[in-house]
Amino acid sequence: MTWLQAASARVVACWTRLYTAGLPAPIRDRRREEIGADVHGQLDEARSRRERPAMTAAAVMSRLVRGAWHDLSWRHEVSRPVSVARWQARRGWWVTGVLLITVAACMAWLSYGLSLRNGGDRQPLRLAAAAAGHLASGSPPGSVLPPVINVASNSAPFVIVFDARHHVLASSGHLNGRTPGLSSGVLAWVAAHGQDRITWQPGPGLREAAVIEPYGGLHPGFVLAAQSLQGISGQQRSLIRSIAYLWLAALAVSYLIARLLPARTTRPRHPIL
Amino acid sequence: MPIEQAILACGIELTAAGEPGFYGFAMARQIRDASAARQLTAHGTLYKALARLEQAGLLTSSWEDPGPAEAERRPRRRLYQVTPGGEQAVLSSAGQRASTAPRPGLGLAPA
Numbered sequence: 405m406t407w408l409q410a411a412s413a414r415v416v417a418c419w420t421r422l423y424t425a426g427l428p429a430p431i432r433d434r435r436r437e438e439i440g441a442d443v444h445g446q447l448d449e450a451r452s453r454r455e456r457p458a459m460t461a462a463a464v465m466s467r468l469v470r471g472a473w474h475d476l477s478w479r480h481e482v483s484r485p486v487s488v489a490r491w492q493a494r495r496g497w498w499v500t501g502v503l504l505i506t507v508a509a510c511m512a513w514l515s516y517g518l519s520l521r522n523g524g525d526r527q528p529l530r531l532a533a534a535a536a537g538h539l540a541s542g543s544p545p546g547s548v549l550p551p552v553i554n555v556a557s558n559s560a561p562f563v564i565v566f567d568a569r570h571h572v573l574a575s576s577g578h579l580n581g582r583t584p585g586l587s588s589g590v591l592a593w594v595a596a597h598g599q600d601r602i603t604w605q606p607g608p609g610l611r612e613a614a615v616i617e618p619y620g621g622l623h624p625g626f627v628l629a630a631q632s633l634q635g636i637s638g639q640q641r642s643l644i645r646s647i648a649y650l651w652l653a654a655l656a657v658s659y660l661i662a663r664l665l666p667a668r669t670t671r672p673r674h675p676i677l
Numbered sequence: 678m679p680i681e682q683a684i685l686a687c688g689i690e691l692t693a694a695g696e697p698g699f700y701g702f703a704m705a706r707q708i709r710d711a712s713a714a715r716q717l718t719a720h721g722t723l724y725k726a727l728a729r730l731e732q733a734g735l736l737t738s739s740w741e742d743p744g745p746a747e748a749e750r751r752p753r754r755r756l757y758q759v760t761p762g763g764e765q766a767v768l769s770s771a772g773q774r775a776s777t778a779p780r781p782g783l784g785l786a787p788a
Contacts, residue, residue: 416720420720424771434755437752437753437755438701438724438754438755439701439720439724440752441700441702441751441752441753441754441755442700442701442702442705442720442723443699443700444751444752445701445702445703445751445754446702446705446717447689448751449702449706463716463717464735466716466719467705467716467717467719468716468719468721470716470719470721470722470723471718471720471721471723471724471725472721473718473721474719474721474722474725475720475721475725476719476721477725478724478728480724481725482728579756
């Protein structure tokens, strides 16, 4: 055998190893042995016919190239039942994984989302408690207010002081030149149950973290401290986007793992065996 | 299915010539000679067709005894045999060809 013939035989062997890689051992080994015996037979015949080595090598390579498409389609045919069976065996695990990933994503969204929202109450809580303390000790309503702001354009905190009959006594927040209106049901609830924390919408597109605190003293009433949730809403939207992307990525990765991870067993499943 | 018909027809011819079974390269050579082609059937075409015929029950196959292969210092061969169903398929296919467009020879067409 000349080096040219040996090289052509080696190329065929390499190609056969390549397109049979990953198949169940009996199918893979049978195809490799059959092709090896075939090429050996062809080289033997060429020797007996005293064929020129270059011609023989070209003939061997020609058989490889002309049949390459059929090699690949054969591989597709024999590997399909294996991959389908593997997927059917793993589908249950994947569905369970999807549920766990979804539950984890929901829990992350709930815990971080609530934590962000609760963070918005900190400043109003401090303001309301301080103002209620001062008002109970007799300070005038106007003295407990922070700087006046326009609620529609400024996200700084503001305070509104009400008397016991729900009339506004003083306010540092204005909306279109007026004090934002609060449902009297909220103040009635606070009168009955004590402090309340709400998400308040004083106008279209406005969301405020509001804390309403009752105060006592000679002239009892209620104090509302609020701060815009605009920044927190942006963080919440960003959080939802991040969790959604992570959720989709986790689903895709788990699906690919379930579909493509090689099986531990190489039991033959193809019907020709 | 020309290549499948060619394999079955040549397999029957080889059996009639006294071969107990035929192997891949012998089949490629037989198809080439019978169809007066210049080239041998491609590996992929031949072995894919053999696998399909076996799956359809028209061929059976088994590995040859290791003795002859060791004695001749060559790889062992997978030996195929045409089943009665395969013979029947060739006969009915030849009958159909004869009734529609009769022509001499096997009408083989290797890929």
